[in-house]
Amino acid sequence: MEAKRIKICEMKDVVGQRAEVAGWLYHARAGGKVQFLMVRDGTGLAQAIFEKTESNEELFKDVKHLGQESSLIIRGEVREDERSVGGYEMAVDDVEIVHKTEGYPITPKSHGSDFLLRHRHLHLRSQRQWAIARIRHTVIDAIRTYFNSNGFTLVDTPIFSPAAGEGEQNLFQVDYFGEEIGLAQTGQLYLESAALSLGKVYCFGPTFRAEKSKTRRHLTEFWMVEPEMAYIDFEELLHVAETFVTSIAQAVLHDRKVELEILQRDVAALEKIQGPFERLSYSDAVDLLHSDKVKDYLGNQLESKTQESHDLENQIKQWEEEKETAKKQWQKDKLDNQIAEAREQLGELREQIENIPKHLELAQNFQWGKDLGGSDETIIASMFDKPVFVHRYPKEVKAFYMKPDPDDPRVVLNVDCLAPEGYGEIIGGSMREENYDALLGRVNDHNYNVEDYQWYLDLRKYGSVPHGGFGLGVERTVAWMCGIKHVRETIAYPRMMGKIYP
Ligand code: 4AD
Ligand code: MG
DSSP states (O other): OOOEEOOGGGGGGGTTSEEEEEEEEEEEEEOSSEEEEEEEOSSOEEEEEEEOOGGGHHHHHHHHTOOTTOEEEEEEEEEEOTTSGGGEEEEEEEEEEEEOOOOOSOOSSOOOHHHHHHTHHHHTTSHHHHHHHHHHHHHHHHHHHHHHTTTOEEOOOOSEESSOSSOSTTOOEEEETTEEEEEOSOSHHHHHHHHHHHSEEEEEEEEEOOOOSOOTTOOSEEEEEEEEEESOOHHHHHHHHHHHHHHHHHHHHHHOHHHHHHTTOOHHHHHTOOSSOEEEEHHHHHHHHHSHHHHHHHHHHHHHHHHHHHHHHHHHHHHHHHHHHOOSHHHHHHHHHHHHHHHHHHHHHHHHHHHHHHHHHHHHTOOBTBOOOHHHHHHHHHTOSSOEEEEOOBGGGSOTTBOEETTEEEEESEEEEEETTTTEEEEEEEEBOOOHHHHHHHHHHTTOOGGGGHHHHHTTTSSOOOEEEEEEEHHHHHHHHHTOSOGGGSSSSOOBTTBOOO
16 A cells, blocks of 8 residues: 655654654564554654564564664554654554664663764764754844844954954864864954945854863854944844843744753743743943842742752752662663762752852952853852843953943943853843944954954044944854753853864
8 A cells, every 4th residue: 555755744644544654763662463653753753663573574573673873764553642752653553664774872771962072973862962952043044133133244254364353262263274263263353344334134054262261151163243334223132132032932933842842841931931031231230249139039049949959968868768779670661860960960950069168259259340250140040040141341351342332431342141040141242333443443453463453443544433233142042942951052062162073
């Protein structure tokens, strides 16, 4: 009987019909008479039920011996079944084995993150990584849609750069036919020239920074999208950032329900991402860090996390006892997994508990004039349940091209957008210094080589106008949308200090 090739995501359209799905064996559970095969095909995961009959004994045996990640084509009738993943399943009557796999290294047991990163080429097939990759796709799609439908022109800026765009400390140096140059830390300076041609422009590409710190927010290679607009003011810039971020969250909520559920994302938190965002000047942020509100908040955090860690310790003890008396191997394996995961969680909790007093001290002793640190940002963002714009930082801690506030020249017209739930900075942006002499002064203050920046200074000689823009980091945004801790899972092949394989 004819079987139409379908994708798992199309099963709902062929209920009651015979169809075939080409995919990979994700997981299998076999009894003497029936096998439950979990098959994935790139569009989803589905359960397939394969019953032994008089005529299929050989095949039944072959399938039973298939290892995880064997590739196969299954054929059979598609049925509706509420209990099945995705709500549909296949009653399999034929299996075509495409490739037998043995000893797939990533088993359902829990592996450490180092192991998984070294097996990233295979780990990408896991449900969790699949869900993250699809959310990343939607984030990027929403980014392009926003700019393309709001009058922006895409301009591709170079990656080989003769001069630093965002400070020299984290510039990756490469040898360019004997000349020392850098890899792009931003496309912004080039984009400013394009904005004076096209008005509203954006660039979107890989960005490189030699970050020597190993944090959950930093990669050495990441993707940044940067819009730049001529003839705008600071308020308009904030408005663009606000509607832009909101549009990303809306797209993820709309298009990625299944994936958010796989990741157990708290969707209510994403639904709160709506303008107007909170606005806080840097000076107000400093006052907030010094306030009792922050002190009380961190005190409560310490208390609840300590309680949480005690509960977790007890839970682990209980599971260990259950394991002693468990009879079946699968029960022991399951408990082992739970215990391993709980231990990892406990380790993180203990680290957080240890850090809270340190972070409180940093916050309370924070001095006006310093740059906000990661823990300060986290605290500020935690005080609100939607994104916060922190604006007007001291000139000294920010990039040379930022325009001072005419009402208070100690600070610049810049903005960092901090994401809630502890995610921190996802956007950095500003109005740009448009006056030739003032910009030249800034280049000199920073001891940059004026020759390197002459072309950039030229933009202030010929038809200079007020302009500004910002950059949004894709990986931090994806981590936030997914509700996952570390940016290393948000890109197929994360690049960090000490991590370059595969
Ligand atoms: O705040 P940043 O450094 O801003 C700029 O580069 C400006 N030139 C942008 C502009 O105005 N056109 O970086 C912007 C964003 C950060 O908010 C963060 O989301 C991301 O880029 N980012 C990183 N993401 C991952 N790993 C890193 N090492 C990152 N550094 C910055
Ligand atoms: Mg920044």
